[in-house]
Amino acid sequence: MREDGGERATGPEGDVGEETGGKYVEPGGEFTRDQRYIATRITADGRDGYPVEPGRYRLAVSRACPWANRLIIVRRLLGLEAALPMAVAGPTHDARSWTFDLDPGGRDPVLGIERLQEAYFKRFPGYERGITVPAIVDVPTGQVVTNDYAQMSLDLSTQWGAYHREGAPQLYPEHLRAAIDEVNDVVFRDVNNGVYRCGFAGSQEAYDKAYHRLFDRLDWLTDRLTDQRYLVGDTITEADVRLFTTLVRFDPVYHGHFKCNRQKLSEMPVLWAYARDLFQTPGFGDTIDFDHIKRHYYEVHRDINPTGIVPLGPDLSNWLIPHGRESLGGRPFGDGTPPPPPAEPVDPAHTPLR
Numbered sequence: 001m002r003e004d005g006g007e008r009a010t011g012p013e014g015d016v017g018e019e020t021g022g023k024y025v026e027p028g029g030e031f032t033r034d035q036r037y038i039a040t041r042i043t044a045d046g047r048d049g050y051p052v053e054p055g056r057y058r059l060a061v062s063r064a065c066p067w068a069n070r071l072i073i074v075r076r077l078l079g080l081e082a083a084l085p086m087a088v089a090g091p092t093h094d095a096r097s098w099t100f101d102l103d104p105g106g107r108d109p110v111l112g113i114e115r116l117q118e119a120y121f122k123r124f125p126g127y128e129r130g131i132t133v134p135a136i137v138d139v140p141t142g143q144v145v146t147n148d149y150a151q152m153s154l155d156l157s158t159q160w161g162a163y164h165r166e167g168a169p170q171l172y173p174e175h176l177r178a179a180i181d182e183v184n185d186v187v188f189r190d191v192n193n194g195v196y197r198c199g200f201a202g203s204q205e206a207y208d209k210a211y212h213r214l215f216d217r218l219d220w221l222t223d224r225l226t227d228q229r230y231l232v233g234d235t236i237t238e239a240d241v242r243l244f245t246t247l248v249r250f251d252p253v254y255h256g257h258f259k260c261n262r263q264k265l266s267e268m269p270v271l272w273a274y275a276r277d278l279f280q281t282p283g284f285g286d287t288i289d290f291d292h293i294k295r296h297y298y299e300v301h302r303d304i305n306p307t308g309i310v311p312l313g314p315d316l317s318n319w320l321i322p323h324g325r326e327s328l329g330g331r332p333f334g335d336g337t338p339p340p341p342p343a344e345p346v347d348p349a350h351t352p353l354r
Contacts, residue, residue, distance in 0.1 A: 024200050024301055030210070031200035036129055037148040042136060043159045050138065050145050054083035054163050057145065058108075060116050060135045062098060063289040063346060064091040064296030066192070066245040067149050068134040073241050074153045077283040079165020081343050084156075087111060088344075089133060091292035092299050097131045111137060119144045153238065167337030171238045179232045183239045190217035192246050199258030199304065207259065215262045222270045229277070229330035236281070236332050244284060247275040251314050252290055253297045257304065266318060276323040282338040289346040290316055 025031075042050045042057065050057075059075065061068035075084060087108045089098040097117030100108040107114050116135065120127045123143035135147040146152060157172040172180060194214035201207035221243070224231065231239040246254075250265040266272050279285035298310040332338070 024303055026200075026202045029202040030206040031197045031202070037132075038124075038135075038144060038146050039148050039151070040146045041148075041151060041155060041159075042145060043155065044162070052160055052162070055085070056139055057084055058087045058110055058137045058139055059084050060087045060089065060098070060108075060119070060133055060137055062089040062091060062133050062292070062296070063287070064292040065133050066249055067132075069245040069248075069287060070153050070241050071134045071149060071156070072287045073245070073283055074156050074171060074238070076287060076339055076342060077171065077236075077241075078156055078160070078168045079339060080156060080160055080163060083160065083163040084136075085110065086344060087137070089116060091289075091296040098133055110139060111142060113142070116144075118142070153241070157238070165339065167333070169236060169333040169336040171236065171241065173233075173237070176233050176237060180237050180239045183231050184242055186217065187221075187239070187243050190214060191221070192242065195246060195250075195254040195258050195260050198260050199254070199301075211260070211262070214260060218268065218271060222268060225270050225274050227328065229274075229325050229328040234330040235334040236278070240278060244275065244278045247271060248279065248285075248288055249293055252294050252316065256311070257297050257301070264314075266314075273323040273325050276319055276321060277325045279319050280323065281332050282341075285319065286342050287346070292346075 040048045040050060042048075042052055044052050046052075059071060061072055063069065063072070072086070075081065075086070087100065087110065088102055090101040093099055097115035099115050100106060100113065103109055111119065113119060115131075116133065117127075117131045119135070119137045119142055120131055122141070123145075132147045132149075134149045134152065136145045136152065137143065138145050154172055157170075190213050194210060194217065197210035198207060198214060201210055221231075228234075230236055231243065247265055250260070254260040255264050265275060279288070294310050298305050299308045302308060
């Protein structure tokens with residue numbers, strides 16, 4: 001199912017132009033997300049010219065970005081770390097591109113580039129759309145293959161199966177795909193993108209509409225999750241991954257920075273317990289760097305936060321409080337097993353719950 005999102009460094013009107021000191025809010029209007037992506041796919045049969053091949057590609061991400069965070073989680077749950085190595089950009093960027101400023105010398109050690117923009121331009125000279133994470137780059141040519149992140153995460157489940165770890169969960173099982181797609185569609189429109197529609201609203205009317213749409217959907221999710229542990233079926237699926245990356249950013253960022261402030265996540269008992277359940281599940285919380293998350297939003301969105309000051313709060317230690325949702329049953333990994341400890345921990349300079 002088509003979904004549109006992604007974190008962009010540059011782009012035309014309507015994009016999330018993630019530029020330090022840049023413009024995100026169009027006065028008087030509603031936020032509209034650009035929907036144009038590089039739709040090339042990496043598949044088992046190589047139908048688009050890019051066959052699945054371990055070690056050939058590099059997944060470019062930022063741990064700050066909720067859309068990229070999905071790919072990090074799915075990759076880890078499926079055990080694709082060795083087959084699809086990761087290039088990690090820093091939490092902030094300038095008007096041109098995400099940069100690999102976390103690496104020695106400010107260059108990705110495999111691609112040899114300072115800016116993700118270079119991989120886009122190598123395939124599409126003068127590429128005019130947003131430079132987004134996540135993206136997958138073909139290492140031999142140095143060219144971006146795709147930034148169509150919604151399809152990318154599904155393809156990790158359906159096309160990379162030969163390289164899944166033993167015990168990998170079924171995140172997109174065939175018999176549940178219609179139900180997963182349906183949930184993903186409404187969650188994207190009203191929650192994943194809904195928080196941005198609040199934060200980047202250009203009028204009171206646009207904000208009010210987005211605010212009510214967001215919290216109406218969160219109430220709907222509360223009802224759905226009151227008596228069932230996961231969104232679809234009795235195991236973790238792609239739907240849970242997609243909701244989690246928004247919920248985990250809710251109190252540190254969206255509640256204050258994006259004015260999504262009817263309640264904090266920690267004041268919504270069902271969703272708060274559900275989010276903690278996932279956070280404490282291997283493959284979820286161990287991908288989160290709250291410091292990177294807060295720095296990205298508060299430093300980059302200068303027309304919303306002109307000073308660039310990053311708040312010290314909230315206290316995030318409560319993510320480790322027992323959630324009690326085991327009583328609802330369910331098996332997180334189905335017939336599979338948890339992933340081993342991460343080979344690529346979050347920035348060692350940060351504690352996970354800073």
